[in-house]
Ligand SMILES: CSC[C@@H](O)[C@@H](O)C(=O)COP(=O)(O)O
């Protein structure tokens with residue numbers, strides 16, 4: 536456990552309430568199949584040397600609410616308080632994204648579209664997207680913007696994924712795909728991270744459908 540005395544009970548409860556709101560919304564969209572997905576929001580100021588965030592507990596069914604769904608962890612992903620809960624198995628990915636971006640919230644979901652697209656473009660290493668209006672939902676405002684959404688390997692051993700995330704995080708888009716796994720998206724706060732996840736999912740479905748049409752399917 537690490538020192539987090541400056542984090543107030545009110546801040547912690549506010550973070551848990553934000554996570555619950557997003558969790559309920561994403562659950563209603565079917566974005567947590569089979570207990571998958573995890574959500575976190577930063578609590579308190581960002582300092583790369585010391586920061587804290589609230590994250591979903593591992594293995595829970597994120598489509599239901601229980602009195603024990605979230606916990607507070609430090610920048611190494613260690614629980615700050617004594618608890619029986621385990622932080623998400625993917626907490627180290629959250630730690631690395633916070634460390635490198637100073638984000639305020641990070642959301643991870645699994646969908647058929649993000650899985651299919653990650654596999655389809657795997658050999659290219661990224662998903663190319665041209666001129667779709669929802670690119671603006673990612674806070675990219677250029678006329679006829681072209682973006683490349685990075686795709687990294689997926690391993691059962693999460694620490695193996697982290698260096699690939701480190702390497703690909705500078706792609707200029709607030710998200711990263713894990714191959715045949717799901718999307719991680721982040722933002723300055725929960726509102727922005729939610730907008731980014733929604734924009735990515737729209738884009739993945741658009742790309743998927745367009746590729747089918749191009750093939751006459
Ligand atoms: C049960 S399948 C999904 C998990 O392996 C994992 O990818 C995931 O997103 C959820 O893990 P969790 O430890 O509950 O945060």
Ligand SMILES: [Zn+2]
Nearest residue numbers: 571572716717
């Ligand atoms: Zn996952």
